[in-house]
Amino acid sequence: MRLTLLAVGKLRDPWVAAGCDEYLARLRNRFTIEVIEVKRDADMLPRLPPRQLVWVLDERGQQASSRELASKLDRVRHSGGAGLTLCIGGPDGHSDALRARADYLLSLSRLTLPHRLARVILLEQLYRATSILAGEPYHRD
Numbered sequence: 001m002r003l004t005l006l007a008v009g010k011l012r013d014p015w016v017a018a019g020c021d022e023y024l025a026r027l028r029n030r031f032t033i034e035v036i037e038v039k040r041d042a043d044m045l046p047r048l049p050p051r052q053l054v055w056v057l058d059e060r061g062q063q064a065s066s067r068e069l070a071s072k073l074d075r076v077r078h079s080g081g082a083g084l085t086l087c088i089g090g091p092d093g094h095s096d097a098l099r100a101r102a103d104y105l106l107s108l109s110r111l112t113l114p115h116r117l118a119r120v121i122l123l124e125q126l127y128r129a130t131s132i133l134a135g136e137p138y139h140r141d
Helices: 014-027 041-047 066-077 096-101 115-133
Strands: 002-008 032-038 053-063 084-088 104-107
Touching (some): 014 115, 032 041, 084 115
Parallel strands (some): 053 084
């Protein structure tokens, strides 16, 4: 399956970049994954890969446990589609147009998270979900 992470902003903090690099390296053993960084939310819609499902991270979205996220990811993986794009907005969130285009709105937490930290958390949760699906001991209930 092909994953695309579409995010507003570049990672400037070394600790954030290191965390993202760690989980991207782990995920690349399981998926083809591409990270696309744009300057602002308005640049996201034109950069959406064609025919991929779109999940938008949004504080108004649905929260999921790690196991529920794994199950949703597994359904996408077995759907035979072109892949999945996950969108992380900037400090001002997403446009109404991008939220309307979304196939799913996902909330990582009811807390407000900085977009750079949300990127690390999302990548870790994707790795955790794939570990759950593979039956690996990374996740503990």
